[in-house]
Amino acid sequence: MLSINTSRFIFVKLDSIYSYLRPRGVWRQMAIVDRNNFLSALPKFTLAVQLTIMKKIILIAALLIGILFLEGCLTTLHPIFTEKDLVFDPRLAGNWKKAKDGSRVIYRQATSNDLKTLSPALQQNANKIYILEKEDAQSKAKSTYYVFLVKLGKYYYLDYYPAGLKENQSADEFFAIHYIPMHSIYRVKFNGNLSFDLQQLDGGYLENLIRNKKIRIRHEVTDDGNYVITAPTEDLQQYLIKYSDVPEAYSNDNRESYNKIN
Numbered sequence: 395m396l397s398i399n400t401s402r403f404i405f406v407k408l409d410s411i412y413s414y415l416r417p418r419g420v421w422r423q424m425a426i427v428d429r430n431n432f433l434s435a436l437p438k439f440t441l442a443v444q445l446t447i448m449k450k451i452i453l454i455a456a457l458l459i460g461i462l463f464l465e466g467c468l469t470t471l472h473p474i475f476t477e478k479d480l481v482f483d484p485r486l487a488g489n490w491k492k493a494k495d496g497s498r499v500i501y502r503q504a505t506s507n508d509l510k511t512l513s514p515a516l517q518q519n520a521n522k523i524y525i526l527e528k529e530d531a532q533s534k535a536k537s538t539y540y541v542f543l544v545k546l547g548k549y550y551y552l553d554y555y556p557a558g559l560k561e562n563q564s565a566d567e568f569f570a571i572h573y574i575p576m577h578s579i580y581r582v583k584f585n586g587n588l589s590f591d592l593q594q595l596d597g598g599y600l601e602n603l604i605r606n607k608k609i610r611i612r613h614e615v616t617d618d619g620n621y622v623i624t625a626p627t628e629d630l631q632q633y634l635i636k637y638s639d640v641p642e643a644y645s646n647d648n649r650e651s652y653n654k655i656n
Contacts, residue, residue, distance in 0.1 A: 467648065468595035469576040470623045474553050474630045475544045477515045480522040483543060483550070485584050487524070490652040498655070499528040501541065508557075512540070525557065543582075547635040552592070554578045579634075581644065587654070594648040597621070600633070609633070 486501050504523040509516055516523065524541035538557040543550060556575045579595045601621045603609040611633060612625040625633070637643040 467645070468579050468597040468600060468623070470579065470625065470630055471574075471576065472625065472627050472630065473542065473555070473577050474546070474551060474579055474627060474634065475542050476627060477519050479544045479546075479631075480519055481543050481545055481550075482522040482524075483584070485587050486541075486543065486582075486590070489655040490590075491655055493651040493653060497529060499526060499652070501526055504540070509540075511557075526554070546631055547638050549634075549638050550582045550584070551634060552580045552582050554580070579630075581638075589651060589653045592650045592652070594645040595634075596643055596645040597623075599637075599643050 482503070487503055488501060490499050490501065491497070492499070501524050504520045504525050506517055506520045508525050509520055509523065522543075524543065526539040526541045527536070528539075529536050540555045540557050542553040542555070544553060545551075555577050580592045581595070583591045583593075585591065600609070600611070600623070604611065604613060604621065611623065611629055614622040614624055616622065623630075
């Protein structure tokens, strides 16, 4: 009979931050871990169960593996939508040129094949999800994102999430697991059918609200002062609706206009 020294080892539930976005069973979900070394999971005792991450594990992950942030942009651990919130607007689909630097982007309707790394619930809503393909104007680096269009209150918002398409994964698997994808949030305004404006949610504004105790929203602060917004979808939606008409909640320095090419 197997005996375990419980004074040294503990069960740690590693709830995936991707529990909604990623299909079940992709990751190993629970491990017996040395109390003195959280990174020394014992593989032979690993159990395949549903991911349920604890708040402190998120903080440890943020400290140890370096979450990548977009400066000034509001990034969140969880999405601003559930599948019932998704909408599809044909005006967004097509080829676009950014007015500022002439770089081009393509928004297209996703196919079920594009969404294999997402949850079954989202795969069933492929007709309401976009794929964004963009190329940096200077470095020519290409990137791909899942894009989710949501209407909250009287405004439309775009939730961008890095796509896990294999052809875009240049790093090896071990390197890739040391990064946590985040959601970046923008408000979108359509100007007829031939142009639209994007404006970033200002992460600094929300951080100031938190520091001044003017809002209660779930978050963590890393050693280097970065704020990790860990609030659930419902709370994020409430924040967006409440501050939708507050100009300071949006970044004036990161307002972009796009004109349709075809």
